[in-house]
Amino acid sequence: MALTVAQVMTLPGMRMRLLSGRAGLTHVVRWAHVSELTDPVPWLRGGELVMTIGLGLPADAEGRRAYVERLSGAGCAGLAFALGESMAAVPEEVLSAADACGLAVLEILTPFIAVAEAVAAWHAxxxxxxxxxxxAAQEGLARAALQSGTPGILRALTEHTGGETLLLDPHGNPGAAAPAGERPWHPRAVDAARNAAGRADDGRSPVRSSGVLDDGIHVVQVQSLGFSGPPTGWLAVRTASPLEWHVRMLTNQAACLLAMELLGVRAGRVKAHAQREALLAAVLDGGLSARQLGELCPVAAPPYEVVAARPGVTIEAAIEALGEVVADPDAEELVFVCPRPGTTLFVLREDGRRRGGDLCGRLGVSGGGCRALTLDELPSAARHATALSASADGYTHVDDLEPWALLRDAFDPDAGRRFSAAVLRPLREHEDRHGGHLVASVRAFLESGENVETAARQLGVHRNTLRRRLAAAERVSGRSLTDPAHRLQLWLAVSLTDLVPPGRVPPAGDRTSE
Known part of the structure; x- marks a missing residue:
């Protein structure tokens, strides 16, 4: 709250009356000062109620007008005369100049020292x-943080400062605001935050920083959020000018509460994603079925975009990039983030546009992507996305590679599964009864270029053990590994899901692949 000239006139024990310059009654009085100098301006700082008996008042009319104009130009709050000592009345040219400048001129009947003491006491x-x-405001901010989190902090800060607030993300993009909705001053705050964020990124400014934009009517504070490392966001507060000390203090308090809130939110997001990560990893490794995944945690509706970012990044960096790309907290809760050796997998809902390129761009890494129409297709989609990420420059989706897309569209996924099941059924039934890993042995043998030594090392068994398994596979399946047609059938059966990317959209009316 500010002390105005009008309020000074009503302080206890004050006897004053307004002579001219009514527009100056709203000027803020910082101090009451006595001066009999002809030009007191060099000794003033602004906001003073200058008290005088008129000894320094120039003798000529033009000089008196200039005296008033200099005081007004220096930011004085008002001019008070004690009459009867040096002059009986205030000269007319002083009164007219005061009206023109909007500087309040008072007659003062109270001792100067009493006025100075009253003003000082009021400020104390x-x-x-x-x-x-x-x-009280700090307690209110703390309660708001506990009860309502970030929105509550912004509302409480707005209420206690009488201003408006805006929260921005680490890159200076606007987020929550109080009052809600866009305001004309928001672009100025966005520019200030982005400039500061750019300086922090290239090391030209400290991690914690603040700035003030003051146009003489309103002032906008832009305060970084965070305690160490790059800013976790920015807080902008717009209040009336000049900036009051308590507004600055409350802004700092709110910035600390918001930083702690963001850290808590980030920790909660990391924990939630870690739980979902463990479930997806189990599906990718074969320890959990897709149906069980859907039963154990919320999953977005298909189709999915499976993104492999390489090299792998920290879970914190992955989640931050994810929050910037997805933007919707409810949608983010249905996304999977799963660190794998050398890469990081994301499973997002494909809602008409691909987000993999944006994710990899935010992380500054290359990546590959593949569509999955069902949860059952996630392991295969992850393998294809990971393979693409190893050779991609930037982000490459399976659909961007024409041969892959043509090969996928040439296959009916359901027919492919039936083919594999029919060819491998005798081998799997034999494994269920007698063991022996016949399917894995056949696959390793074919993938190694029919080299028994190489396949045996890959499986971790003796070459004679592998030869016995291969012989059993030929007998049980009725297919010879020396016959090219039989080898082709076995090769397609064991590797079809790896050769052909998933995510084929069934043609209209094709009910076999639904």
Missing amino acids: DERVRGERRVV
Whole structure:
């Protein structure tokens, strides 16, 4: 709260009356000062109620007008005369100049020292009142943080400062605001935050920073959020100018609460994604079925975009990039983030546009992507996305590679599964009864170029053990590994899901692949 000229006139024990310059009654009085100098301006700082008996008032009319104009130009709050000592009345040219400048001219009947003491006492009391208001406001901010989180902090800060607030992300993009909705001053705050974020990124400014934009009517504070490392966001507060000390203090308090809130939110997001990560990893490794995944945690509706980012990044960096790309917290809760050796997998809902390129761009890594129409297709989609990421420059989706897309579209997924099941059924039934890993042995033998030594090392068995398994596979399946047609059938059966990317959209009316 500010002390105005009008309020000074009503302080206890004050006897004053307004002579001219009514527009100046709203000027803020910082101090009451006595001066009999012809030009007191060099000794003033602005906001003073200048008291005089008129000894320094120039003798000529033009000089008196210039005296008033200099005081007004220096930011004086008002001019008060004690009459009867040096002059009986205030000269007319002083009164007319004061009206023209909007500088209040008073007649003062109270001793100068009493006025100075009253003004000083008011400011001392106001400081105490301000400190009490700040303490109450800080308690209100803390309660709001506990009860409502970020929105509550912004609303409480707006209420206690009488201004408007805006929260921005680490890159300076606007987010929550109080009051809600876009305001004309928001672009200025966005520019200030983005400039500061750019300086922090290239090391030209400290991690914690703040700035003030003051146009003389309103002031906008832009304060970084965070305690170490790059800013986790920015807080912008717009209040009336000049910037009051308690507003600055409350802004700092709110910035600390918001930083802690963001850290808590980030920790919660990391924990939630870690739980989902473990379930997806189990599906990819074959320890959990797709149906069980859907039963154990919320899953977005298909189709899915499976993204492999390489090299792998920290879970914190992955989640931050994910939040920037997805933007919707509810949608983010249905996304999977799964670190794998050398890569990081994301499973997002494909809602008409691909987000893999944006994700990899945010992370500054290359990546590959593949569509999955069902949860059952996730392991195969992850393998194809990972294979693409190893050779991709930037982000490459399976659909961008014409041969892959043509090969996928040439196959009916359901027919392919039936073919594999028919060819491998005798081998799997034999494994169920007698063991022996016949399917894995056949696959290793064919993938190694029919080299028994290489396949045996890959499987970790003796070459004679592998030869016995291969012989059993030929007998049980009725297919010879020396016959090219039989080898082709076995090769397609064991590797079809790896050769052909998933995510084929069934043609209209094709019910076999639904």
